[in-house]
Amino acid sequence: xxxxxxxRSALAVAxxxxxxxxxxxxxxxxxxxxxxxxxxxxxxxxxDHMLAMIAVGLWGAQLGAxxxxxxxxxxxxxxxxxxxxxxxxxxxPGVEYGIAASAVMLGAAVAxxxxxxxxxxxxxxxxxxxxxxxxxxxxRPPGQSALLYSMGFVIATGCLHALGIGIxxxxxxxxxxxxxxxxxxxxxxxGVFFLWRAAA
Amino acid sequence: MNRFRCSACWLLTVLAVLLxxxxxxxxxxxxxxxxxxxxxxxxxxxxxxxxxxxxxxxLPVVLRVPDGIRGLREPVVQSxxxxxxxxxxIDAGPQGLAGKRIEFPGLQFTITDxxxxxxxxxxRTMQMIARPSQPWVEIAASQPWWxxxxxxxxxxxxxxxxxxxxxxxxxxxxxxxxxxxMLVKTITAFTIAHSITLAIATFGYASAxxxxxxxxxxxxxxxxxxxxxxxxxxxxxxxxxxxxxxxxAFGLLHGFGFATAxxxxxxxxxxxxxxxxxxxxxxxxxxxxxxxxxxxLARSFQVLEIHWPRWVQVLPGYTVxxxxxxxxxxxxxxxxxxLR
Amino acid sequence: xxxxxxxxxxxFVALAVAxxxxxxxAHLNSTGMGPIYDGLTHFLMSPEDLVPAxxxxxxxxxxxxxxGRRALFTLPAAWLLGILCGLAVTTTSTTTLGPAIxxxxxxxxxxxxxxxxxxxxxxxxxLLGLVHGYFNGTGMGLSAPSIIAALGLAAAVFVLVVLVAxxxxxxxxxxxxxxVRVGGSWIAASGLLMLGWSIRGS
Numbered sequence: 001x002x003x004x005x006x007x008r009s010a011l012a013v014a015x016x017x018x019x020x021x022x023x024x025x026x027x028x029x030x031x032x033x034x035x036x037x038x039x040x041x042x043x044x045x046x047x048d049h050m051l052a053m054i055a056v057g058l059w060g061a062q063l064g065a066x067x068x069x070x071x072x073x074x075x076x077x078x079x080x081x082x083x084x085x086x087x088x089x090x091x092x093p094g095v096e097y098g099i100a101a102s103a104v105m106l107g108a109a110v111a112x113x114x115x116x117x118x119x120x121x122x123x124x125x126x127x128x129x130x131x132x133x134x135x136x137x138x139x140r141p142p143g144q145s146a147l148l149y150s151m152g153f154v155i156a157t158g159c160l161h162a163l164g165i166g167i168x169x170x171x172x173x174x175x176x177x178x179x180x181x182x183x184x185x186x187x188x189x190x191g192v193f194f195l196w197r198a199a200a
Numbered sequence: 201m202n203r204f205r206c207s208a209c210w211l212l213t214v215l216a217v218l219l220x221x222x223x224x225x226x227x228x229x230x231x232x233x234x235x236x237x238x239x240x241x242x243x244x245x246x247x248x249x250x251x252x253x254x255x256x257x258x259l260p261v262v263l264r265v266p267d268g269i270r271g272l273r274e275p276v277v278q279s280x281x282x283x284x285x286x287x288x289x290i291d292a293g294p295q296g297l298a299g300k301r302i303e304f305p306g307l308q309f310t311i312t313d314x315x316x317x318x319x320x321x322x323x324r325t326m327q328m329i330a331r332p333s334q335p336w337v338e339i340a341a342s343q344p345w346w347x348x349x350x351x352x353x354x355x356x357x358x359x360x361x362x363x364x365x366x367x368x369x370x371x372x373x374x375x376x377x378x379x380x381x382m383l384v385k386t387i388t389a390f391t392i393a394h395s396i397t398l399a400i401a402t403f404g405y406a407s408a409x410x411x412x413x414x415x416x417x418x419x420x421x422x423x424x425x426x427x428x429x430x431x432x433x434x435x436x437x438x439x440x441x442x443x444x445x446x447x448x449a450f451g452l453l454h455g456f457g458f459a460t461a462x463x464x465x466x467x468x469x470x471x472x473x474x475x476x477x478x479x480x481x482x483x484x485x486x487x488x489x490x491x492x493x494x495x496x497l498a499r500s501f502q503v504l505e506i507h508w509p510r511w512v513q514v515l516p517g518y519t520v521x522x523x524x525x526x527x528x529x530x531x532x533x534x535x536x537x538x539l540r
Numbered sequence: 541x542x543x544x545x546x547x548x549x550x551x552f553v554a555l556a557v558a559x560x561x562x563x564x565x566a567h568l569n570s571t572g573m574g575p576i577y578d579g580l581t582h583f584l585m586s587p588e589d590l591v592p593a594x595x596x597x598x599x600x601x602x603x604x605x606x607x608g609r610r611a612l613f614t615l616p617a618a619w620l621l622g623i624l625c626g627l628a629v630t631t632t633s634t635t636t637l638g639p640a641i642x643x644x645x646x647x648x649x650x651x652x653x654x655x656x657x658x659x660x661x662x663x664x665x666x667l668l669g670l671v672h673g674y675f676n677g678t679g680m681g682l683s684a685p686s687i688i689a690a691l692g693l694a695a696a697v698f699v700l701v702v703l704v705a706x707x708x709x710x711x712x713x714x715x716x717x718x719x720v721r722v723g724g725s726w727i728a729a730s731g732l733l734m735l736g737w738s739i740r741g742s
Contacts, residue, residue, distance in 0.1 A: 069718045069721075069722065072722060072725075073721065073722055073725040074725075076725055076726055076728075076729035077651075077725055077728060077729050077732065079729065080728075080730070080731075080732035080733045080736075083732070083733045084732055084733065084736035084739075086736075087733075087736035087737060087739065087740045088736065088739065088740065089740075133733075146636055146733075146734055146737035146738070146741070147587055147588055147636055147639065147640075147730075147734055148587060149737075150729075150730045150733035150734045150737065151587060151730045153730075153733065154726050154729045154730045154733065155726060158726050361577075362574070493699070496703055497699065497702060497703070500702045500703055500705075500706030500707075501702070501706075503605065503608075503706040503709050503710055504605045504608045504609050504612065504702070504705065504706050504709065505605045505609070506609055506612075
């Protein structure tokens with residue numbers, strides 16, 4: 001949790017700089033550009049969502065190829081499918097629980113260094129991705145560009161995976177492996193907290 | 201001939217009317233009001249105020265200038281088909297409008313915005329929007345340094361990317377250089393040379409009259425054309441062996457050209473060195489981006505194994521030469537015309 | 541000598557005109573730097589055009605230099621033709637359904653590292669260029685500056701495809717090609733979400 005604020009503000013500053021540069025010449029695009037910003041900041045603003053995303057990256061790094069890239073490739077797509085379900089009005093019961101449970105499960109998988117077959121890992125991650133997409137992909141403020149919101153949302157999610165994979169690069173050292181397992185336990189603990197909060 | 205021109209005019213008029221009328225017919229119900237303020241002499245301004253007409257009724261928005269301002273002449277009001285145009289000439293005293301607030305009473309009861317454009321004598325231009333939630337705009341007293349820097353950097357990038365003559369000269373140099381080191385030397389020489397004259401001219405130590413300068417810049421491009429052809433033929437010359445010397449010499453000329461652009465863009469009263477530096481940085485950014493783009497394109501063509509036909513290969517060289525020749529003739533003609 | 545200040549003035553007046561004419565004219569922003577730059581920036585500022593073109597360039601690059609060469613000439617040419625066809629039409633459509641499907645299809649092909657035949661990819665490029673060019677062209681209005689803007693736009697497409705395809709062709713490392721495919725997955729996922737939005741919108 002400690003890294004959240006600096007990371008968020010750094011990303012926001014970088015984004016503002018890019019967007020400022022881009023919109024300087026095109027006044028008309030202002031409303032649309034804010035759509036990208038909303039979409040981009042959306043996954044970063046929810047701690048439960050963010051924890052689960054980073055955990056996907058960490059797990060991928062632990063498992064190594066091909067899971068290293070299968071998980072981050074599968075996740076956005078299945079998440080988008082969850083988003084479409086949400087947009088079509090298909091109800092998914094217990095979305096909040098699903099998201100919190102995904103943090104618990106993925107955190108536990110990292111903590112115990114579980115090594116299921118790649119198909120099982122993919123299905124597990126995909127199952128939780130549907131919840132994430134359903135909950136977050138549909139929250140676009142009216143008047144902003146759907147295209148840019150979607151792109152911002154997907155790109156932010158992908159960046160969180162990349163962050164997880166980047167952190168997971170310490171896996172090659174023995175102290176790094178311990179560190180990864182510890183951070184997995186922390187993610188799981190965070191998930192338990194959110195689960196408790198969702199139930200309360 | 202005359203008849204042909206006449207019918208062409210008609211056709212163009214009809215086209216223009218169609219182009220304007222069709223979108224206007226589908227227009228949204230909230231057209232903005234528009235105010236343009238231009239400083240003509242210190243403290244004196246001309247105002248152009250346009251309020252749109254909607255369904256035959258004028259938008260109920262009034263323009264209120266700050267107190268203590270007197271009109272220099274009677275306002276002129278002009279009724280157009282879709283709007284009312286009002287011109288005012290005002291004197292705001294020695295302080296000018298800086299830090300003052302211009303209000304639009306009535307705007308808060310509409311769903312319309314008012315676009316405001318301000319052009320000041322010190323070269324600053326501001327664009328603001330007054331909204332129903334905030335029916336006034338404030339003219340900033342002075343710009344902070346980073347804003348000055350931003351403005352002039354953008355101006356520099358804009359100038360180099362728009363100035364086809366400078367880009368063509370750089371392209372000509374790129375066609376002449378053979379290797380990376382020579383490229384670095386040439387581009388650096390060009391940069392140093394035009395920075396020198398840009399600074400000298402901006403601070404007013406020297407100046408170049410516009411017409412001969414433009415002709416000389418065109419000549420510098422024309423000069424590169426035959427050299428490029430010579431390098432294709434495998435011949436050599438001083439320019440081909442030492443392109444950086446040519447880049448430096450002609451760079452001095454191009455610097456005067458940049459100075460004209462900077463002066464045209466308007467110089468701030470206080471931050472002249474800063475504006476100069478930022479403008480130059482902008483020019484370098486634009487120039488390096490152009491060089492990088494050309495090199496990346498050349499490399500990409502190589503990677504994609506594209507074998508251009510002969511005429512495409514020589515096209516850039518001939519473009520440099522032909523456009524250089526054209527501009528030289530055109531600008532010399534202008535010069536001669538002005539001298540007579 | 542054209543001054544930068546007058547360019548700025550023109551840009552703002554064009555903005556005012558564009559705003560006052562409503563959404564029909566909002567299509568081609570004036571940069572105040574001439575029609576070539578207008579067309580160029582229009583392409584670079586419209587993700588619904590930029591991203592599919594990018595995806596096609598990635599796809600061609602993954603398949604190799606021959607595909608890159610083909611895409612490089614067909615896509616801009618088809619795009620230009622599409623714009624010229626669309627110029628005469630004054631109505632504009634702002635549906636996101638079309639771009640969403642292109643995102644999904646092209647992103648999916650990149651993700652799958654699909655072994656397309658050269659002919660299939662050429663067909664895709666021609667279709668993409670024609671459709672997107674047509675929608676760019678509508679609303680520009682039939683005039684000389686529009687045609688020059690169309691040339692600027694096609695040039696931007698050309699440069700994008702050249703640079704991206706060549707970059708991808710040079711990627712030999714396994715992980716680098718994977719990164720390209722991850723990019724494809726992002727594009728496809730964005731397209732899927734957009735598809736949801738446009739279905740719900742209608």
